[in-house]
Amino acid sequence: MDTVTNVSARGEIAIELRGITKAFGSVIANNNIDLIIRRGEILALLGENGSGKTTLMNMLSGIYHPDSGRIYVNGNEVFIRSPQDATRLGIGMIHQHFKLVDVLTAADNIILGAGKGFLLRRNRFEEARKVAERYGMYIDPEKKIYEMSVSEKQTVEILKVLYRGANILILDEPTAVLTPQETQRLFEILRRMRDDGCAIVIITHKLNEVLEISDRVTILRRGESVATVKTSETNAAKLTEYMVGRPVTLKIERPDTKPTERLLNVYHLTVEDEDGVTRLDDVSFSLRGGEILGVAGVAGSGQKELCETIAGLHPIKKGAILYKKENIEGKTPREIIKLGISMSFIPEDRLGMGLAASLDIADNMMLKSYRDPKSPFTPRKAAEEMAKEVIKKLDIVTSGINQPVRMLSGGNVQKVLLGREIHVNPSVLITAYPVRGLDIGSSYVIYDALNEQKKRGVGVLYIGEDLDVMLELCDRIMVLCHGKVTGILNARTATKEQIGLLMAGATTNERYGEEVVPNE
Amino acid sequence: MNKAATGTHMPRFHIVKRVEMTRGEIFILNLYAVLIAIVAGGILIACMGINPVSFYGTVIVGCFRSALSVKSLIRIVIPLLIASIAVIPAFRMKFWNIGGEGQFIMGAVFASYVALFFPEGIPHLPLMLLMAIAGIIGGGIWALIPAFFKCKFGTNETLLTLMLNYIALYIIQYLRDGPWRDPAAGGFPKIAKFPERAWLDQLFGVDISWIVAVLLVIFMTIYLKRTKHGYEIAVVGDSVNTARYAGMNVNAVIMRTMFLSGAIAGLGGMLQVSGEATTHTLSMGIAGGVGFTAIIVVWLANLSPITTVAVATLIGMLDKGCGVAESTYGLSSAVSDILQGIILFTVLGAMFFTNYKIVFRSKQSIKSHTAAAPGGENK
Numbered sequence: 001m002d003t004v005t006n007v008s009a010r011g012e013i014a015i016e017l018r019g020i021t022k023a024f025g026s027v028i029a030n031n032n033i034d035l036i037i038r039r040g041e042i043l044a045l046l047g048e049n050g051s052g053k054t055t056l057m058n059m060l061s062g063i064y065h066p067d068s069g070r071i072y073v074n075g076n077e078v079f080i081r082s083p084q085d086a087t088r089l090g091i092g093m094i095h096q097h098f099k100l101v102d103v104l105t106a107a108d109n110i111i112l113g114a115g116k117g118f119l120l121r122r123n124r125f126e127e128a129r130k131v132a133e134r135y136g137m138y139i140d141p142e143k144k145i146y147e148m149s150v151s152e153k154q155t156v157e158i159l160k161v162l163y164r165g166a167n168i169l170i171l172d173e174p175t176a177v178l179t180p181q182e183t184q185r186l187f188e189i190l191r192r193m194r195d196d197g198c199a200i201v202i203i204t205h206k207l208n209e210v211l212e213i214s215d216r217v218t219i220l221r222r223g224e225s226v227a228t229v230k231t232s233e234t235n236a237a238k239l240t241e242y243m244v245g246r247p248v249t250l251k252i253e254r255p256d257t258k259p260t261e262r263l264l265n266v267y268h269l270t271v272e273d274e275d276g277v278t279r280l281d282d283v284s285f286s287l288r289g290g291e292i293l294g295v296a297g298v299a300g301s302g303q304k305e306l307c308e309t310i311a312g313l314h315p316i317k318k319g320a321i322l323y324k325k326e327n328i329e330g331k332t333p334r335e336i337i338k339l340g341i342s343m344s345f346i347p348e349d350r351l352g353m354g355l356a357a358s359l360d361i362a363d364n365m366m367l368k369s370y371r372d373p374k375s376p377f378t379p380r381k382a383a384e385e386m387a388k389e390v391i392k393k394l395d396i397v398t399s400g401i402n403q404p405v406r407m408l409s410g411g412n413v414q415k416v417l418l419g420r421e422i423h424v425n426p427s428v429l430i431t432a433y434p435v436r437g438l439d440i441g442s443s444y445v446i447y448d449a450l451n452e453q454k455k456r457g458v459g460v461l462y463i464g465e466d467l468d469v470m471l472e473l474c475d476r477i478m479v480l481c482h483g484k485v486t487g488i489l490n491a492r493t494a495t496k497e498q499i500g501l502l503m504a505g506a507t508t509n510e511r512y513g514e515e516v517v518p519n520e
Numbered sequence: 521m522n523k524a525a526t527g528t529h530m531p532r533f534h535i536v537k538r539v540e541m542t543r544g545e546i547f548i549l550n551l552y553a554v555l556i557a558i559v560a561g562g563i564l565i566a567c568m569g570i571n572p573v574s575f576y577g578t579v580i581v582g583c584f585r586s587a588l589s590v591k592s593l594i595r596i597v598i599p600l601l602i603a604s605i606a607v608i609p610a611f612r613m614k615f616w617n618i619g620g621e622g623q624f625i626m627g628a629v630f631a632s633y634v635a636l637f638f639p640e641g642i643p644h645l646p647l648m649l650l651m652a653i654a655g656i657i658g659g660g661i662w663a664l665i666p667a668f669f670k671c672k673f674g675t676n677e678t679l680l681t682l683m684l685n686y687i688a689l690y691i692i693q694y695l696r697d698g699p700w701r702d703p704a705a706g707g708f709p710k711i712a713k714f715p716e717r718a719w720l721d722q723l724f725g726v727d728i729s730w731i732v733a734v735l736l737v738i739f740m741t742i743y744l745k746r747t748k749h750g751y752e753i754a755v756v757g758d759s760v761n762t763a764r765y766a767g768m769n770v771n772a773v774i775m776r777t778m779f780l781s782g783a784i785a786g787l788g789g790m791l792q793v794s795g796e797a798t799t800h801t802l803s804m805g806i807a808g809g810v811g812f813t814a815i816i817v818v819w820l821a822n823l824s825p826i827t828t829v830a831v832a833t834l835i836g837m838l839d840k841g842c843g844v845a846e847s848t849y850g851l852s853s854a855v856s857d858i859l860q861g862i863i864l865f866t867v868l869g870a871m872f873f874t875n876y877k878i879v880f881r882s883k884q885s886i887k888s889h890t891a892a893a894p895g896g897e898n899k
Contacts (some may be wrong), residue, residue, distance in 0.1 A: 067879070313764055334769070354762065356754065356758035356762050367765075376747050
């Protein structure tokens with residue numbers, strides 16, 4: 001009876017969803033969705049951010065409960081009320097943010113909570129190794145999680161659900177934190193598991209990955225399932241059209257401009273975090289007016305510290321940052337603003353750093369300029385005017401300038417932030433993941449806005465994660481690995497593989513577009 | 521076959537996130553909560569063998585039956601209102617200042633020093649001003665201490681402000697039993713009554729602290745809504761990182777705002793100690809818990825200074841009216857505390873429903889569901 005993982009079960013329906021609906025307040029995350037997941041098959045769940053992919057899968061893993069609709073596992077209707085229920089049904093989900101205990105070993109993390117006794121058994125390392133071997137994976141079971149790379153942690157996550165007997169695997173954006181090479185390794189593992197009879201669902205919004213790994217694709221748009229197609233019978237353009245709802249040209253513009261003077265010079269910058277861990281290690285580069293310099297790297301390679309240090313939010317250990325001729329080391333953000341340095345920083349954490357979520361749009365507009373008037377009162381009138389202009393210019397969907405920012409959608413939040421920053425005509429613009437969480441349409445609005453700044457002669461530092469986008473948008477790409485610059489490439493000639501190797505720690509002497517720094 | 525499908529029992533109800541409520545809807549929700557509290561309190565009263573309707577009648581009539589009752593109601597409401605206005609800026613900044621009581625007391629202590637020990641030659645008006653300044657400094661310092669430690673060492677402001685309340689209270693005891701003991705009291709430990717030139721003026725038969733309270737409400741409304749300081753408080757309260765990003769000196773904002781918070785509480789203490797409610801002297805009961813009640817008041821008032829006036833008045837009425845009802849029906853003085861507790865409980869409980877709602881499934885839908893699931897529906 002319990003022969004589901006058997007190869008003979010290939011093609012059999014593992015999970016069937018019928019008419020699943022889930023609403024969060026007025027937002028309908030999933031509307032009447034039907035979905036079939038088969039054994040021995042990799043199903044890609046494709047959709048833009050906010051299209052309801054993760055919500056749908058969270059209902060399978062017992063985190064949410066559908067408002068209506070039915071779930072059948074192996075042909076039986078089930079009500080999955082908790083992650084334990086999901087585990088018992090053989091469903092395992094690997095979340096975007098790992099849920100591991102940092103100070104424990106890989107084996108402990110794999111075995112912990114699997115309900116097989118309270119005491120740690122001596123043979124747990126052996127047991128963990130066996131699970132890994134069965135699926136052709138390699139881990140060191142005695143290694144602590146905090147000593148592991150992101151890709152190793154992910155392996156542990158996968159082994160964790162396999163150890164609990166999962167034969168239906170759901171992976172939420174598994175490649176977001178991996179280098180291209182690590183992604184290939186993950187895909188190998190997934191293929192092997194598929195051939196072993198597992199049912200695999202991979203949630204993603206990256207088209208090339210869908211085409212590479214999946215057998216079937218189900219596309220969600222605004223909470224509805226718009227199509228299910230065989231991967232072999234489709235292509236990137238068609239998939240995008242399903243995702244967006246209309247044909248889209250996938251070409252990002254890269255206007256040719258003549259780079260001007262060096263606006264920002266970073267010399268041998270070394271930065272530590274609060275725990276004394278080196279986050280940036282001897283980083284040197286320069287940023288010219290009229291160019292977009294991309295910064296690539298696996299998440300946590302020092303991108304955040306780089307931005308925050310330039311903005312004056314993070315102390316410098318060694319080295320210097322020069323804006324034109326002015327050394328901004330040791331200056332507070334306010335002093336940097338006061339010096340007349342028009343530098344704009346669009347942080348990664350929009351609501352937690354760039355904006356005050358509970359304040360309305362107009363109040364957020366004056367975040368950096370509220371001190372301007374001499375009187376003790378805020379320049380509310382000017383801020384209201386500015387809010388109206390920005391709303392019009394960037395097409396922000398809102399009920400008005402008095403709407404709190406937290407009630408806006410992700411794309412509109414980002415537009416408010418970008419709108420404020422470019423409204424002051426900066427000469428340097430630093431943006432961290434400006435399109436993260438945005439739909440394709442909004443992303444293009446942002447790319448256009450950045451290109452417009454570039455044409456105005458602004459130096460743009462673009463911290464990104466999607467290499468395909470960066471290769472099209474940026475003029476140069478600097479790659480960071482563990483806080484070190486492993487290379488600066490010409491984006492017009494570089495390849496993804498090249499960048500991938502640099503992200504993983506290989507180095508090159510290429511410093512495209514950098515001049516030899518004169519000794520001072 | 522069915523055994524394989526675990527978790528087949530369908531949940532009877534579940535909790536769902538709801539659309540964000542408008543201010544009007546929240547107001548109505550709170551109204552319901554108060555209504556439920558009144559009914560629940562009524563049941564309690566009925567259990568004690570008293571007709572709840574006449575009890576509540578007595579509570580309301582008790583507040584307004586004579587000019588004297590109205591005056592005593594005002595005397596209860598004003599210090600509560602001032603103490604409430606005092607904690608609003610700190611709470612807006614998400615600095616949990618539980619120390620309003622202590623700041624109020626220290627304001628009273630500093631003002632008392634001026635009243636008792638400054639040279640006799642100082643005329644009434646300058647003396648009152650000096651007392652006010654002393655009160656502001658006293659309360660301000662008492663609030664600056666936890667702010668300083670929070671900024672410097674990251675200490676927990678809730679614990680520190682709370683403990684400073686007790687220190688302030690026992691400072692009074694020390695002064696009463698020691699250096700400030702009134703030698704004319706014949707061995708009885710008390711602090712001397714202030715000289716008459718340190719008494720608060722009166723207007724319309726009540727002392728002028730009510731004018732100060734009205735001015736403070738207006739000031740606080742404008743301060744929070746329109747000034748740069750108010751803006752900084754809002755941003756720091758929303759996100760410290762955003763404030764830093766905007767170039768604000770977060771520690772300076774915290775210290776400044778806490779000083780203001782303490783200063784207003786201290787001024788309240790000065791007004792109280794020089795007013796008629798305390799018969800113009802400093803005693804252990806000077807604050808009488810207003811600093812704590814103030815937290816409840818501003819929370820119910822959603823940190824709005826204007827709404828605070830209404831809530832403080834209602835709580836004051838409950839206090840005063842229950843006092844009358846207690847003596848009328850011979851009840852314990854705890855009744856008003858219990859009623860306040862019930863109101864707070866229901867209103868805070870109702871907050872859950874501003875974000876969530878509970879969806880029930882009827883028995884029928886569960887039945888039809890299980891009936892329509894005959895094991896395998898393979899296709």
